[in-house]
Amino acid sequence: MTSIDHPLHVLVAHPSADLYGSDRVLLETVQALLERGHRVAVALPRPGPLVDELIRRGALVEFCPTLVLRRSLLSLSGLLRLAGEGVYGFWAGMRVIRRYRPDVLYVNTVAVPLWPLLGRLSRVPTVTHVHEAERHTPRRLQLATALPLLLADRIVANSRFTADTLAHVLPALRGQARVVYNGVPGPAGPRQARTALDGGLRVAYVGRLSHRKGPDLAVEAVARLRERGVAATLAIVGAAVPGYEDYEHALRSRVRELGLGGEVLFHGFQPNPWDILADADAAVVPSRLDESFGNTAVEAVLACRPLVASSVPGLREAAGHYASAQFTAPDDAAALANALERVAVDWEHFRAAAVADADAALERHAPHRYRHSIAEVIAGTAGPRRRR
Known part of the structure; x- marks a missing residue:
């Protein structure tokens, strides 16, 4: 059971429409929310194979240009693009929030740093799910991705290593992230490997x-x-x-x-x-x-x-x-x-x-464990604001 007993409107912000690791985890999150009767809209910057999977599950999809942090933005020309994408993405995101009027904003990566700011300005409780832990990247990029987390109401990390990396980059985040391991769906019927390596x-x-x-x-x-x-x-x-x-x-x-x-x-x-x-x-x-x-x-x-x-x-x-x-x-x-x-x-x-x-x-790695945990975090973030 969730911590509130009525459906929520949840807006999800995600940086891509692919079907790789964090994209598949997003599908599990969306599925968890839909199973509990919540209404879910996902803001994506562009079309891609993820869109059909979201619609098939019953989610709405909003195409919303947004700033996505990339290493290429660290150059001089990249900084100019960053400014342009940031301004355009800010107003596009505000329009989506005003139209959808969510109870909770769920930001599924630190690569879209505008969304926690949009949530704070719009007074929408925000959960940021961190899937990145890259201590090898330039310090300024690490800080650029970590600082917006200070605006989130709750932080979820996909591993202890990720949570420790956040604390290493920004000590103010120490102890702030809840670790929820990814749910990974297995094959419908796993086949054992062949008994002999014929042919190599x-x-x-x-x-x-x-x-x-x-x-x-x-x-x-x-x-x-x-x-x-x-x-x-x-x-x-x-x-x-x-x-x-x-x-x-x-x-x-x-x-x-x-x-x-x-x-x-x-x-x-x-x-x-x-x-x-x-x-x-x-x-x-x-x-x-x-x-x-x-x-x-x-x-x-x-x-x-x-x-x-x-x-x-x-x-x-x-x-x-x-x-x-x-x-x-x-x-x-x-x-x-x-x-x-x-x-x-x-x-x-x-x-x-x-x-x-x-x-x-x-x-x-049973998906039902992940779905239960992430749905509880999201619903718990919305609860206090709803009661107020």
């Missing part, structure tokens, strides 16, 4: 095609395995961040340079990763930089597939409980290859461990 080890990478996510490390690892005489192939699922397509071009060129055109297949963006994971023997999450949590790591475990991930705090917090998971030093293709070779050599052990881990992950 099939490896899957699912995620953005970007330097920080490290799919190039997976390519290099497969090349090293084949040099050692260990047969292996790689399925790459995902697309480049808009504006960073050069990375994907370079990645494809490297595959051709290594002579892996038949062993490394690009599948592009896929809204459903389960078919790819079901066809794989193992999954990799080779992030070079900090991750706040790691939905793709949990998805690999839910799919009954051994996991090799970078040893960064968020990924360890997400998947460090599982015997079928191995962690390697970030930005180390040789270590990634070694871990994958261990999977191939001791396949029977890793296959059995992955089955047991999937059962544990189904309980630990």
Whole structure:
């Protein structure tokens, strides 16, 4: 039960219309609110595959240009764009709030810093859900994303590492964030991996095609395995961040340079990763930089597939409980290859461990747990204002 007994109007602010990690968590949040009879509208800056999923669940969608913090805005020309986008986004957001008149504003990331300010100016109780924990970014960008949190009525963090990072960036936020782990839906019917690795080890990478996510490390690892005489192939699922397509071009060129055109297949963006994971023997999450949590790591475990991930705090917090998971030093293709070779050599052990881990992950990351917790936070934020 929620902390109030009548429906709320909830306005959700989100920076993209994709279907990656934080986008899928947003769907779980929206589902939680709709199941409790609340009315939900989601403000997005542009169309995308997320829109159909939101409408299918029963949410309204408002297209509202807004300022989205990006590293490219740190240049002189970027600062000019930031000012323009900020002014335009401010008035566009105010129009949406005045039209919808929400009881609660739910901001699903720190990348849209105007929305907590709009909530405060409009006297709408605001919940900000933090999915980012990037201590490697420039200090001024970290502060730019953390300062608007001082305007939020409540803060939710997707991991302890995220909450600790907020306190590290801005000590005033210490102890202010409630940790709610992501709910990660598993496949409808998880299939155990094949009993024998006929034809070699099939490896899957699912995620953005970007330097920080490290799919190039997976390519290099497969090349090293084949040099050692260990047969292996790689399925790459995902697309480049808009504006960073050069990375994907370079990645494809490297595959051709290594002579892996038949062993490394690009599948592009896929809204459903389960078919790819079901066809794989193992999954990799080779992030070079900090991750706040790691939905793709949990998805690999839910799919009954051994996991090799970078040893960064968020990924360890997400998947460090599982015997079928191995962690390697970030930005180390040789270590990634070694871990994958261990999977191939001791396949029977890793296959059995992955089955047991999937059962544990189904309980630990059950979506109903997440939905209950996030709905309570949002309803509890609205309650005091309604009573006043």
